[in-house]
Amino acid sequence: MKITDYVTTKVGKIFPLPKTYLSLHQLNQLNMKSFSAKANAIFDEATEAYHLKNSVSAQMENPYEPDTIEYFLYEKNWIDVVQWHLEDIIRDPDILPKEALEIKRWIDRSNQERTDLVEKIDNYFLHHFQLIVPANDAVINTESPAWAIDRLSILAIKIYHMREEVNRMDTDQQHLISCRQKLNVLMEQRVDLSAAIDRLLDDIAQGRKYMKVYRQMKMYNDPSLNPVLYGKNKNNIRTGFTCSYMSRILIIRLSALGDVAMTVPVVHSFAKQYPQHQISVLSRTSFAPIFRYMPANVRFIGVDLKKQYKGLKGLNRLYKTLKAEQFDMIADFHSVLRTYYLDFRFRWSGIRTVRMHKGYREKEKLTRKKNKIYIPLKSTFTRYKEVLETLGYSFEYSFSSIFEDNQPPLPPIPEIAEGKTKRWIGVAPFARHKGKIYPLELQEKVLAHLARQDDTKVFLFGGGAEEKKTVEQWVRKYPALVSVVGKLTMDEELALMSYLDVMISMDSGNMHLASLVGTRVISLWGATHPYAGFMGWKQSMDDALQIDLYCRPCSVSGKKACYRGDYACMYGLPYEKVIAKIEE
Template identity: 45%
Template sequence: MPKPEHIILIRFSAMGDVAMTVPVLRALTEKYPQLKVTVLTRGFFKPLFEGLNNVEVFSADLKVRHKGLLGLYKLSKELKLLGFDAVADLHNVLRSKILKFFFAGKKVEQIDKGRAEKKALIAGKIFKQIKTTHQRYADVFEKLGYPIDLAKPKFPSKRIIPKEISEQVRQDYSMVGIAPFAAHKGKMYPLDKMEKVIEQLSKQNQVFLFGGGKNEIQILNEISAKYENVVSVAGKLSFMEELNLISNLDVMLSMDSGNAHLAAMFGIKVITIWGVTHPFAGFASFNQSESNMLLADREQYSLIPTSIYGNKYPKEYEDCSGSVSVKKVVEKVMSTISNT
């Protein structure tokens, strides 16, 4: 059977997981420039794929037009008009399974999420690095006839900084991005400690704060107002503009969350602080040194990782990432800047 020439890639959410497809797609399209890929995802994520050769985005409207079984049937008919040869299901959820049913006759491969290994990791039966999500994505393309090597990645050039922010950028300072929030509190560094990190880093660097949602915007605005060289961009930029700014950072400090993956896809050095989750589960940001992953004290919090996504943990583990000292975080950021 000839190799497919046009592949539909399915990955609807979440932002971090979608962002993790980008370095894999870059490696794929660099090695196989004749291959066409259509990414089926939420329209909001379209800016992630800007600049990738031979990659287009098909926006799924899962809340209205493509909602429910009938909506997915409509979506399958619209996709069939594109004349694709194969499907790479990087999500492997009920929606994508229904779509694959409608694609009967097409070559289909889906991600192996490694559920048994992850379950064993959470249960404490194993404590070792399991296959990364990036490699699991790459495995799907290998099954379709397109093996790729993620070991020597290429990254895009810096994008143009949005005008609203470029006027505030200090050319004599390094640019440090900080994204202090995560979907679950057990994944977050305590905000009082993070503010101390911000205060210390702002003395020698320009700090840009990232977040979203009314509460986060308010908190970040209050912090930025206290210190010189601190700019909150939360709620002030479009998603595309945020990405453009991130591509110019010298370093990103993030939780185990989406912003770490956004920075990593540009080849930015990323320092991550981990709470109740752990890099061993395979969700570390792309191409980053293990030394840049600051982990909660596992002697004190022996059940880590308590869950894969950080949504389940004992109450006393809520602030476990606070076992990483402010001094250690600041020193890691500064040393990373020095080596950039």
């Protein structure tokens, strides 16, 4: 049965808060009497979805839009169902002690997640009732709406399993009669609890009652409150174990260069504010240089996925290697098939794992052919940050440059042996996909203009073997240009970028590398769009050059071929506009 069969009132998103709030009249008209029906329907839906997979390690596939009350209700019940079955497993008299310990820790983390979801649901009610002025004789309820709804979620699971008992074919009649009686009691309890919740919400809406949210304190999970964790009893006399208060967190982002570079401001800020935790970043070995200047509590784990850890066997080897590190939490910043498998293995072993939500639905609305919705989506920085926040870590951005206040030495190439005496401009002419590359003939016009400026030195970055040939042709034609393609290591390229006055780049990895060293980037956008969330760190939209065209953006990554066939999004951007922006 669909949710619309139960309720007609649509409850909007929780976060971000809307710019205008509901009026008092609108709040009073909001049909909160329908809320329990909505909740019951979603709880039943989630419970049934879980049992189709019937595995505590199954990945939740939430059908609702993120950050809505529907999404939170579905997630809440999913956590409850998983924990229900974990409690079943741990009561197996033949369970191995090590497995029981892992499941016990999993249950502890699940309890924290459950509490977090209850508080999110209460935040929803606080927001929607914030303009209500309680009557002078208004009273507070013994529990908040969300904690009552928490009991409703558990009831949905009890009802599901009691129905299973009623339908069993391998038991006697007396058991079936007893289960039918219990099922009737549970159904009656659901009706009564639902009515009580609806009355409570109506009382709050009418000002007869008011609510507060007391942030729950799970002291056993808090390193600052649990004496074993904060070290008060660091040497456990009973067991002889030595306890550590530092959490070990693994962050996974395997590719591509630009996406991995975007993890740096998030990881750097996180590490600075949580120096007591060890943070490991798993990525391709070639990306190590961008993590070389991280805080001391960050380490980089480089892997070769084409040889050493290729295929399913390679992933199993990688998992075993990582498992030996005894991580406490996994933050999946990638969310692809390869990392899904690693997530599954970690989750099955009882390690809390959170994945990044990529926002496929919003991005599809931005890039579809017709009826595009042009609104800025969450940046990838925000999406990474939300993964860590879901794990329980709130923090603010503090990153400025990987070099911070320390200027690195210039790379040892003859063209800059005399040091910086002119305006230095970098140009990264290439990108992985054609829809992201400004036409080379137009780029040459820009380069020709810059080459004629006596006070300017231009450096050309990036590109493979074929692109290197193009760059070499430009250098022969315009001797004022300097090619560093294939001449510098990534460390040296980052150092040189930090000296640039401006970088001209496509929507590519070089845009993000220049951003990481605090250099201004003039970026050129065609098939892709900054609204998709891939703008460079602290770069200005004023420096994002693009044209308005009904068909763009047509792709999030630029991978799709132009369905018009003419790449007008790039050819339509005048080279004079690029020059004018450089000379501002």
